[in-house]
Amino acid sequence: MQGGVPHRREAGLATAEPDGHRAHVSGARLHRRYLTREPREMSEKRRTIAFLMDYVGGDYQSEVRFGIERAAEAHDVNLVIAFGETLALPGEGGAAQNSVYQLIGPETVDGIIVASATLCHHIGIEGMREFFRAYAPLPVFSIGMAIDGIPSLIVNNGLGIDLSVGHMIDVHGRRNIAYVGGPANNEEAKARADAYWGVLAARGLPLDERLFAVGAFTIDSGRVAIRDILDRGVEVDAVVAANDKMALGVIELLAERGLRVPQDILVSGFDDAFIARFSKPSLTTVRQPMKRLGAQAMDTMMRMLDGEVVEDMALLDVELTCRESCGCRVQASASLSPSASTPRDGPSLVAARRESLETALRRSVAIPTGSLDGWPGELLSALEDELAGRENRFRHALEALLDAAGRAGAILDHFQGVIDVLRERLGRPPSGGGGVALYDALERLWHVSRMVISSASMRVEGERRLTVELAATYLSWSARSFSTCLSLPSLKRVLASELPVLGISRAAVSLYDDAPEAQRGVMRSLFLMEDGREVDPPAASFPARRLAPDGFLGGRERTTMIALPVAFGDEEKFGVAVFSSGAHELIYDALRLQIGSATKAAALHREMVRQVEARERLEQERVRQESVVAARIQTTLVPERLSVAGLSLCAVMKPAAEVGGDYYDVLATADGGWLGIGDVAGHGLAAGLVMLMIQSMVSALTRRDPRASPARVISAINAALYENVRGRLMRDEHATLLLLRYERSGRVTFAGAHDDILVCRAKTRRCVCIPSSGVWIGTLPSINELTRDAEFVLEDGDVLVLYSDGVTEARDAHHEQFGLERLCTTIEAVQTESVVVIRDRILKEVEGWCPSPDDDITIVVARYRAPRQP
Known part of the structure; x- marks a missing residue:
């Protein structure tokens, strides 16, 4: 391009036209025809088209989906968007998330459009061909990958890279152009990589494999790829990436190496993703018409359903959009002659x-x-x-x-x-x-x-940002609710309360029938919502390939629905959820993970409750076996490593003969950590189960928000524990629980009810008793008004001691308790020793006082060391 005039390519021919800094490519169409089934009668019900993709979110996915949705509205057809991650190879993980694709068929839809470019990374073109074959005789259509015998729509990937690399060479005079390609099994990535080598060869530049690396279409993989190229010691003056995310990763890594873009190295991407326009520097990229891909795919599918002949493959235009990252800048209007x-x-x-x-x-x-x-x-x-x-x-x-x-x-x-x-x-x-x-x-x-x-x-852009912020806020709130779902009824209540807030008005969550003969071919509705209100789901089961109860997907009004798997991990599949469209794209993938995790938690909880109820009906021998199980739960949940910045820590838990429900935990955070200690009233497996509930919820809530209020965490745990124990187990177990949020500065915020906190001050070598003022958890449905945060500050050398009542209430032969005063005396006697010595001295004194304790003994000792002043 000379004098600011870009080269324009059309059907492979180069022309020149004063068109600003955009170089266009007109797509060539192949003329082999594809004949479909006969057209439907006009009297039949509204058609339904399925659109399959890996995720609903993502720059490429969002744009293509937008085009599909708008075209579905224009054609007055129902749309079912099914997503379940990238297709996995047979025998490898991912089958559970992919399971929703296997349920799409003629029972529900009339045609299937597949975003092949998003699904093929692991299985390649042969795997995609098999994937399409499974949907016969339905009409199918491929976006982003040309597959023999399947009508396909792709962008001219080769010419896009031709323009990008050619721009670096012809306009900016670069000769050492590195290339970051996409996944090896992705056909679009292959076409772009081949074009890179072709451009270099056509211009007589050396084909240096040291300048080539493969990524995975992610920012992190772009960073890794350019790092590998630079570490090979080869000279680089420009980088072309196969998509925008990898290009942004390249820019990040170059900045870390002290290389400026575009002053030192030019960079360009592919896609013209939303973030490309707002990165710093703004990203030069090949713009592909992603919305048009979706719209034209839907248009072609409708022609196929009407019995028309369609092209076997069609190409769409791409254009090079030059921005700051290649050294070009959009010229002000004053520059135009x-x-x-x-x-x-x-x-x-x-x-x-x-x-x-x-x-x-x-x-x-x-x-x-x-x-x-x-x-x-x-x-x-x-x-x-x-x-x-x-x-x-x-x-x-x-x-x-x-x-x-x-x-x-x-x-x-x-x-x-x-x-x-x-x-x-x-x-x-x-x-x-x-x-x-x-x-x-x-x-x-x-x-x-x-x-x-x-x-x-x-x-x-402001509205877009506000929408994202609101979606993130709502998801944060809903995640807290989903994290404490330990049963399917509680999951239903959370769905009923959270889905309308998230912008979802219709929903059908269905799980595979438990009957062994069903072989996962039959589902039963768990939750049904219409117009933002929960309705009673039908009692009858239905074929899984219908995705939802009869009538949900086929109403009088045209609908766009999102179908996703209810699964946990790579192997455990529980069912399918179908939601109305219209919510922010972040919400659907978050719901997929949250509902899958909650269903798994409910299954685990249901199994544990079943075991508890069965064991309670057994005779004394069974009780003994329960104690063994409870001891295993209690001891295996003890943290393996005690490591929190600024604290020397050690602890011990000694279960009694009749295992109780003592609990302690130490969770490190970036700013300090959390310490917890509690005691479930009672003994045996039930106490161990309650302790397991407490430990799980403490871990989940504090990991989600390391700076959370201890009082709020305890109140949330109390509400879930009361409902689970009293409402479902029909038991009356309750517990003491004390949570301490420690900060590296020495500040400790705490809440809950348990034995007094002991702090042996380094300055006075005397113990200070700090009482807790909360109430037991599990006794009241709500303790929000009774639970408050309090604080104290540790100074350098102070020793913090937490303990269970198995220490202070241990009785000697005369039934005299060991007591708090004797405990303080023991600590003060060895205050200057290591935390291990302090712990062992306490344990020795208690065991000497009561050789056969009837309650668990738990001791946590920590010495605080203030940060060194610079």
Whole structure:
């Protein structure tokens, strides 16, 4: 490209056209035909199309899905979007998450569109061919991967890389161009990699394999790939990546190595993802029409269902968008050279160029197929009205266009190119007379228009950010609720309360029937929601391939639904969830994980409850066996390593003959850590079960929010424990629980009810008793008003001692308790010794006092060391 004029390629032929900093590629269509089944009768019910992809979120996935959804609306067909991660190889992990794909069939849908480029990373083209074959005789369509015998739609990946690498060579004079490719089994990645080598060969540059590395289409893999290339010692002056995320990873790693982009190394990507426009520097990239991919795929599927012949494969245009990362910058409008032959008069100025202007305007902005047809003509008519004296007509038309384009998914910043085209084509008239006045009026109009576009773009991005922040907030709240679901009834209550808040009005969560003969081919509805309200699900089971109870997917109104697997890990599949669309994309994948985890927790909890109830019916021998199980639970949950910054720690737990429910835990955090100690009333497996519940919830809640209020954590645990123990187990176990949130500065915030906290001060060598003021957990449905945070501060050398009542209430032969005073005396006697010596001395004194204790003994000792001053 010379003199700011990019090379334009069309069907493989290079042409030149003054089109700003965008190089376009027009797709060549292959003409082999694909004949489908006969068209449906007009009287049949509304069609349903399935769209399969790995995730609903992601730059590529979101854009393609948007195009699919809009086209489904235009064709008045139902849409089922099923996602369940990338397809796994046979025998490898991932089958549970992939299970939703196996349930899509003629029982539910009339045709299937597959985002093959998102599913193929592990199985390659042969695996995808087998994947499609399983859906016969349904019409199928592939996006992003050309598969023999399957109608396919792809972008011209090779020419996109040709443009990107060629731009680095021809415009910027770079010769040592590194390439970060995509997964080896991804056909798009292969095409892009082949194009990279082809461009170098065509221009006579050496084919140096040291400049080539493979990533996984993620930011982290881009970092790793460019790090490997740089570590090979090869000279690099430009990097081309096979997608934008890897390009951003490249930029991050280069910055860490002290290499500036674009001053030292140029970088470009592929896709034109949302983040590419707002990275620093903004990313040069190959823009593929992702929304159009989705829209055209749906259009073609409808033609197939109507019995039309369709192309076996079609290519779509791509274009190179140059930004800061390659050294190019979008030039201000002042850099455009206006024509010297522009007429002076107003409306005729537009009329004389109307046809060419409409063509140029249409090409300057990517708008999904079928959206806003005729907008260039309407905008030019408004400009003619403005020049004829109708003030603000153009601004109002532009504002309306931006509003509609935003709803259609267009990138509003691209409308700056509309103003560039108008200013360039209408240009500066000869000096003097009315021509100068007209030019000045146009310049003011262009200036106002740019401000209108900038304002609209900022507003859209602000709304997008607000939507993401709200989704993240709602997910944070819902995660807390899901984390304490230990039964299917509690899961149903959480779904009923949380789904409407998350923006989901219709939902069907169904689990595989427990009957062995069902062989996972039959489901039963667990939860059903209509119009934001829970409704009673049908009692009858239904074939799993219907995804939801009869009538849920086929109503009078057109619907778009999201189907996802209810699974845990790679192997355990429980069922399917189907939700209405419209919520933020982050929410659906989070729900997939949360519901799967909650269902797994409920299954584990249900199994444990079953075991508890069975054991309670056994005779004394069974009770003894229960004690063995309880002891195993109690001892295996003891933390293996006690490591918290600033604390020397040691602990001991000695179960009694009749195992109780003592509990302690130490959880390190970035700013300090959490210490917990408690005691479940009673003995045996039930006490161990309650202790297990407490430990699990403490771990989950404190890991999620390391700086949480101890009082709030205890209140949440109490609510779940009360419901589980009293409401479901029909038992009355309760517990003391004390939680301490320690900060590296020595500040300790605590809440709960347990034995007094002992702090032996280094300065006085005397013990200070700090009482806890809470209430037992599990006795009341809510203790929010009775639980408050309190604080104390550890100083350098102070010793903190936590203990169970098995220490202070140990009785000698005369039934005298060991007592708190004797415990303090024991600690003070060895205060300067190591924490191990202090712990062992306490244990020795207690065991000497009571050789056969009837309660568990738990001791936690910590010595605080203040941070060294610099």
